[in-house]
Amino acid sequence: MTEDDQAKIDFVWRWMTFGGAGADDIFTTFGLRPREFYTRTAAIAGQAARSARGDEPVLWRIEHHCTVNARHYP
Template identity: 50%
Template structure:
């Protein structure tokens, strides 16, 4: 896992209570569309957790 993976997971967890990140915030932070962000997040989660989404205990520990 690299720093980009950590950043994507932390960003997603931080925005989760608000219904997810806004399009503008995704673009400013990563320079990609929400669709690309979702695809990258799923890939990162599969690599790290073996599942396409962030497990709840991990989300709570990062928030």
Template identity: 50%
Template sequence: MTRDEQAMLAFATRWLPYCGGDEHIFPEFGLSPAEFYRRVFTLVDRRFVSEVDFATKQQLREFCLMKLAQRPRMNPGGS
């Protein structure tokens, strides 16, 4: 796991109890919240990630899915 991936995982774990932190994602990582949550979801879905315990992995998966579901979808038709 890279340092950036470790930092993303630590950030997501730190903000997990608060269901927030979106406003800090771009300044910290240079990513949109949607991209951040996609990447964190991929990280916790890896079998070899040992930085967090199983229960925290489950909570992070659910948190990422919830955050991704909340993201407004762009409607190319404008309606």
């Protein structure tokens, strides 16, 4: 996992308690639109969780959160 990938995972984890980051926070931090950010981060979290042989429940939660949030943006 790259440093940028880890930064995305950490960002989502920090904001999950609040239902996710706002579009402005995502764009300001990563320069991505929310749908693109959440889609990419879901893929990163899912790949990391599969690499850990399913032993990473936090990563599965992050993948699910990102997948759900990506659907809310055009």
